[in-house]
Amino acid sequence: MSKKKEIDDRFKKFGTVSYTSVTKVNDFINHLEEGKVMGTRCVDCGMVFFPPRADCYKCFSSNIEWFEVSGKGKLEAYSKLKYAPVGFEDDLPYCIAVLDYGDYKVFGRIASNVPDEEIKLGMEMKTVANKLPSGQLNYVFEKP
Amino acid sequence: MGKVAIIGVGQSSFVRGYAGSIRELAFEGFKEAMQDAKVSVKDIDASIICSAPEYDKQRSPSGVFAEYLGLIPQPTFYLESLCSSTSMGLRMAYSLVKAGLHEVVAVLGFQKMSEISSAESQERMGRGADIQWESPFGTMMPAYYAMFAKAHMEKYGTTLDDLALVRVKSATYGQLNEKALFRKPVALEMFSDPEHFMSGPVASPLRVGDCCANADGSSCLIVASEEKAKALSKKPVWILGLGAASASVNMSGRDLYTGLAVARQAAEQAYKMAGVSPKDVDVAEVHDCFTVSEILAYEDLGFAKAGEGKGLVTGKETYKEGSIPVNMDGGLLSKGHPIGATGGSQIRTIVLELRGEAGEMQVKDPEIGLVHNIGGVGLYGAVTILGR
Numbered sequence: 107m108s109k110k111k112e113i114d115d116r117f118k119k120f121g122t123v124s125y126t127s128v129t130k131v132n133d134f135i136n137h138l139e140e141g142k143v144m145g146t147r148c149v150d151c152g153m154v155f156f157p158p159r160a161d162c163y164k165c166f167s168s169n170i171e172w173f174e175v176s177g178k179g180k181l182e183a184y185s186k187l188k189y190a191p192v193g194f195e196d197d198l199p200y201c202i203a204v205l206d207y208g209d210y211k212v213f214g215r216i217a218s219n220v221p222d223e224e225i226k227l228g229m230e231m232k233t234v235a236n237k238l239p240s241g242q243l244n245y246v247f248e249k250p
Numbered sequence: 251m252g253k254v255a256i257i258g259v260g261q262s263s264f265v266r267g268y269a270g271s272i273r274e275l276a277f278e279g280f281k282e283a284m285q286d287a288k289v290s291v292k293d294i295d296a297s298i299i300c301s302a303p304e305y306d307k308q309r310s311p312s313g314v315f316a317e318y319l320g321l322i323p324q325p326t327f328y329l330e331s332l333c334s335s336t337s338m339g340l341r342m343a344y345s346l347v348k349a350g351l352h353e354v355v356a357v358l359g360f361q362k363m364s365e366i367s368s369a370e371s372q373e374r375m376g377r378g379a380d381i382q383w384e385s386p387f388g389t390m391m392p393a394y395y396a397m398f399a400k401a402h403m404e405k406y407g408t409t410l411d412d413l414a415l416v417r418v419k420s421a422t423y424g425q426l427n428e429k430a431l432f433r434k435p436v437a438l439e440m441f442s443d444p445e446h447f448m449s450g451p452v453a454s455p456l457r458v459g460d461c462c463a464n465a466d467g468s469s470c471l472i473v474a475s476e477e478k479a480k481a482l483s484k485k486p487v488w489i490l491g492l493g494a495a496s497a498s499v500n501m502s503g504r505d506l507y508t509g510l511a512v513a514r515q516a517a518e519q520a521y522k523m524a525g526v527s528p529k530d531v532d533v534a535e536v537h538d539c540f541t542v543s544e545i546l547a548y549e550d551l552g553f554a555k556a557g558e559g560k561g562l563v564t565g566k567e568t569y570k571e572g573s574i575p576v577n578m579d580g581g582l583l584s585k586g587h588p589i590g591a592t593g594g595s596q597i598r599t600i601v602l603e604l605r606g607e608a609g610e611m612q613v614k615d616p617e618i619g620l621v622h623n624i625g626g627v628g629l630y631g632a633v634t635i636l637g638r
Contacts, residue, residue, distance in 0.1 A: 117382075120386050121385070121386020121387055121388075122386060122387070122388055123385070123386060123388075124386050125377065125381040125382070125385050125386065126381060126382040129382065156502060157380075157382070157383040157500060157502065182401075182507060183397040183398070183400065183401050183501070183507040184397060184400060185393045185394075185396035185397045185399075185400055185453045185454055185455075185456075186453065186454040187388065187390070187393050187452075187453045188451040188452060188453065188454070189372075189390075189392075189451075189452050189453065190369075190372075190388055190390070191369060191370075191372040191373035191376045191388060191389075191390045192367075192369045192370050192372070192373040193373065193388075194388030195369075197388055200387075200388060202387055202388070202389060202393055202394075202397070203397075204397070204501050204502055204504075204507070210502070211501075211502035211503070211504075212502055213380075213383065213384055213387070213500055213501045213502040214387060215387050215388075227400070227401065227404045244386065244387065
């Protein structure tokens with residue numbers, strides 16, 4: 107009997123519920139485990155991507171390298187959920203948001219320890235790797 | 251190459267828990283459109299079936315519908331662009347007719363959402379966004395649109411009451427629409443009454459009353475070449491302009507959170523093709539999946555300047571007697587939103603308005619009508635301009 111081919115399904119660890127398990131950017135999960143939130147850059151043309159991609163649509167290269175999402179971004183949009191889709195009920199309430207880093211933007215959650223009254227559009231925040239109580243991994247926005 | 255017309259329109263009532271299967275639901279909208287067009291199944295050269303996937307056990311509904319509706323052996327196929335599926339279906343029918351491949355095409359939209367729970371439905375809807383990078387954070391449609399509402403409120407001073415007034419207007423007309431799911435009056439005070447269900451929080455700043463409801467429904471449009479339309483129909487309504495666009499599925503790829511770029515792009519294309527401007531539009535249907543969506547639509551379509559959309563509803567300009575009546579059928583907020591059927595229902599209303607057959611919803615003598623139909627969170631946008 108031939109040995110069963112191993113499936114690299116690391117991405118199933120992303121978020122409260124992951125709907126994707128296999129992707130060419132599975133290393134994102136290892137970086138998260140090491141406390142780093144990373145995007146990708148096309149080595150051939152320099153195009154920057156977040157969320158990370160394996161392929162550059164501009165020059166059709168798949169020669170990509172990782173870069174760390176670091177420094178501060180500006181809060182560009184957010185909403186606090188009081189009702190959740192199936193599978194996310196235990197996370198309530200939580201706040202989804204977009205941070206603008208200039209060259210790219212990041213969609214994620216605002217950390218639950220940031221009080222509502224302190225959240226303002228335009229405020230500076232940083233993106234931080236986060237471990238959920240279930241052992242799953244995501245990233246959150248915190249006050250710098 | 252000649253013009254293209256809509257010669258028949260129909261829709262089922264939009265309901266919760268439709269007591270029948272999807273083919274039977276489809277039959278309701280189809281029958282009304284066929285009787286409206288006064289044609290028989292032999293006159294239909296092809297059918298385009300439109301819906302959002304994953305609500306039904308049935309895979310590939312086109313073949314099942316074609317059989318049930320008596321449309322075999324003519325070609326049939328399925329088309330989806332979430333909530334804008336029927337508008338994109340109309341776009342496809344237009345091109346099939348314009349190319350001369352077919353003379354009469356049926357565009358049938360449907361959705362039976364009640365087979366799954368509301369929370370499951372939110373999860374499905376949320377997966378109309380980026381499932382790899384966004385859905386794992388627990389996203390859903392109201393929360394995405396709430397981000398736009400929040401941004402609009404902070405940038406332009408739009409208020410919660412402005413949003414609620416969109417729902418009040420919607421209910422004014424929804425009461426008159428016998429096909430609508432929600433037919434009760436809505437008062438502004440309900441939104442500030444913590445005991446009233448309308449004020450219940452969903453995703454800040456949006457409340458229950460700011461959101462449209464899931465529904466089951468079908469709609470159908472019969473599209474014909476100029477020659478066929480003149481032969482078959484006393485009151486063809488002509489397709490004057492079509493616009494369509496797409497945007498980044500992930501919110502991190504957007505530049506705009508106070509409007510929908512796809513609507514602006516689709517509107518520009520449709521106005522140009524029709525040779526008209528926003529002020530020429532006599533009656534419009536806009537995609538009010540949420541109250542804020544209608545205010546964004548006013549601005550994206552050029553009915554108001556950016557940031558000034560709220561004035562159209564507070565000043566009652568979008569009421570029946572106003573300068574640009576919008577959603578005279580009660581919109582998605584009153585009718586309910588059976589995703590794949592919605593665009594066809596919007597187009598049906600404008601066709602009836604242009605024919606002077608909209609009954610209590612009729613505005614005075616319109617010549618140009620517009621339909622704004624959005625898929626996902628401004629992921630797909632379609633704008634259709636129709637004329638007598």
